[in-house]
Amino acid sequence: MTRALTRKGEATRARIVAGAAAEIRERGVDEVRLEDVMAHTGTSKGQLFHYFPDGKEGLLLAVAQHEADQVLLDQEPMLSNLTSWPAWLAWRERLIERYRAQGVKCPLNGLLGQTGRRAPGAQAIVTGLMWRWQNAIVDGIRHMQSTGDIASEVDADRSAAALLAGIQGGVLLLLSTGKTDHLEAVLDLTIDSLRAGARTA
Amino acid sequence: MTRALTRKGEATRARIVAGAAAEIRERGVDEVRLEDVMAHTGTSKGQLFHYFPDGKEGLLLAVAQHEADQVLLDQEPMLSNLTSWPAWLAWRERLIERYRAQGVKCPLNGLLGQTGRRAPGAQAIVTGLMWRWQNAIVDGIRHMQSTGDIASEVDADRSAAALLAGIQGGVLLLLSTGKTDHLEAVLDLTIDSLRAGARTA
DNA sequence: CGGATTTTGGACTTGCAGGTCCATTTTTGC
DNA sequence: GCAAAAATGGACCTGCAAGTCCAAAATCCG
Numbered sequence: 001m002t003r004a005l006t007r008k009g010e011a012t013r014a015r016i017v018a019g020a021a022a023e024i025r026e027r028g029v030d031e032v033r034l035e036d037v038m039a040h041t042g043t044s045k046g047q048l049f050h051y052f053p054d055g056k057e058g059l060l061l062a063v064a065q066h067e068a069d070q071v072l073l074d075q076e077p078m079l080s081n082l083t084s085w086p087a088w089l090a091w092r093e094r095l096i097e098r099y100r101a102q103g104v105k106c107p108l109n110g111l112l113g114q115t116g117r118r119a120p121g122a123q124a125i126v127t128g129l130m131w132r133w134q135n136a137i138v139d140g141i142r143h144m145q146s147t148g149d150i151a152s153e154v155d156a157d158r159s160a161a162a163l164l165a166g167i168q169g170g171v172l173l174l175l176s177t178g179k180t181d182h183l184e185a186v187l188d189l190t191i192d193s194l195r196a197g198a199r200t201a
Numbered sequence: 202m203t204r205a206l207t208r209k210g211e212a213t214r215a216r217i218v219a220g221a222a223a224e225i226r227e228r229g230v231d232e233v234r235l236e237d238v239m240a241h242t243g244t245s246k247g248q249l250f251h252y253f254p255d256g257k258e259g260l261l262l263a264v265a266q267h268e269a270d271q272v273l274l275d276q277e278p279m280l281s282n283l284t285s286w287p288a289w290l291a292w293r294e295r296l297i298e299r300y301r302a303q304g305v306k307c308p309l310n311g312l313l314g315q316t317g318r319r320a321p322g323a324q325a326i327v328t329g330l331m332w333r334w335q336n337a338i339v340d341g342i343r344h345m346q347s348t349g350d351i352a353s354e355v356d357a358d359r360s361a362a363a364l365l366a367g368i369q370g371g372v373l374l375l376l377s378t379g380k381t382d383h384l385e386a387v388l389d390l391t392i393d394s395l396r397a398g399a400r401t402a
Numbered sequence: 403c404g405g406a407t408t409t410t411g412g413a414c415t416t417g418c419a420g421g422t423c424c425a426t427t428t429t430t431g432c
Numbered sequence: 433g434c435a436a437a438a439a440t441g442g443a444c445c446t447g448c449a450a451g452t453c454c455a456a457a458a459t460c461c462g
Binding site for chain 3: 244245248
Binding site: 004008009012043045047051 | 437442
């Protein structure tokens with residue numbers, strides 16, 4: 001069932017996904033027609049349905065996966081190396097920088113809303129992203145606990161959950177306000193709080 | 202310019218907004234057709250465009266405003282009386298209870314995504330909601346500072362921003378996971394953090 | 403009451419975006 | 433080089449949902 005894809009085919013498919021993703025990031029999910037994707041990627045309708053037999057649904061799913069992966073990739077290598085306080089701050093910087101650059105254009109917010117309900121797959125993609133993200137944070141906290149930089153009494157899972165939620169909310173508010181104030185406040189206060197745990201221990 | 206609205210007209214308009222809001226909450230913005238609203242509210246197409254000359258756009262805007270107001274109303278009277286630690290906990294309980302009941306159905310998430318980009322008004326509604334919400338939290342923190350329950354060194358605005366972001370993210374994650382874990386973690390840890398500030402002071 | 407205005411119902415129009423189809427060209431593997 | 437398979441282009445179809453229009457009923461107000 002794994003359809004045979006020529007090298008050329010593979011390239012075209014990737015070009016479609018990347019182009020659609022860019023278009024969606026720029027103008028929002030429901031403003032992007034299949035024809036826009038065609039124009040923007042230099043492809044024909046035949047190609048779209050050749051590579052995505054399920055039509056827009058399938059394409060959107062592929063785009064969502066692409067964007068989800070990108071979110072984590074953009075945080076590397078910091079996210080996987082939360083092994084010292086400077087490393088945490090570097091991660092903080094990267095996050096803010098990334099989202100400041102992204103501004104009001106959120107790829108996943110719309111995708112979740114659009115495909116979230118009808119496609120069971122979209123939900124899974126977002127859930128998977130959050131799960132991987134939170135796990136990385138948990139790993140970071142655990143590591144800091146192993147070195148004594150964070151008190152062992154701290155509940156790593158719970159703290160990571162709160163931090164992740166804060167980040168998501170911070171980004172959400174960035175979409176409304178256009179400012180990174182909330183995101184910065186969350187990161188600073190939460191990380192400070194983790195730090196304070198070392199003294200309390 | 203304020204169009205003349207009979208008592209009956211006023212009632213019909215309200216019925217349309219409330220019905221549309223319910224429908225949207227249940228099935229999502231882009232799954233709801235004007236005909237669904239008509240069927241669900243017992244109105245005709247003529248009525249819809251009579252009360253909302255701008256069509257779906259205007260209706261969605263009215264629904265968004267309706268839902269935004271509801272969000273804050275649902276937190277009263279707790280939100281306006283964050284004057285003691287038990288009061289804060291009561292607010293916490295109300296929030297979790299409310300969102301647990303709401304579950305995966307988020308009215309504003311979709312509305313923001315749908316109308317957010319094209320309608321400048323939708324953005325304003327969400328921004329206004331967040332602003333009022335955050336202000337209420339700031340007032341709570343300030344009051345607690347005036348009674349010495351929170352250290353005066355705490356930056357009320359910054360803390361409120363972080364808390365609000367955490368709540369938003371917690372709700373967002375509730376939409377993905379179906380669990381209130383993140384929301385609870387954020388509330389508990391953030392409020393604890395504010396509390397700790399009293400001792401540090 | 404009675405004329406003006408608002409409210410209501412529903413048939414009709416319209417545009418458009420997703421999806422289908424097939425003919426043509428290119429690539430693949432032997 | 434040549435058949436089979438994959439890639440491409442684009443004309444065409446179709447359904448649907450938003451929006452238009454007007455005529456009939458209800459309501460308001462002097």
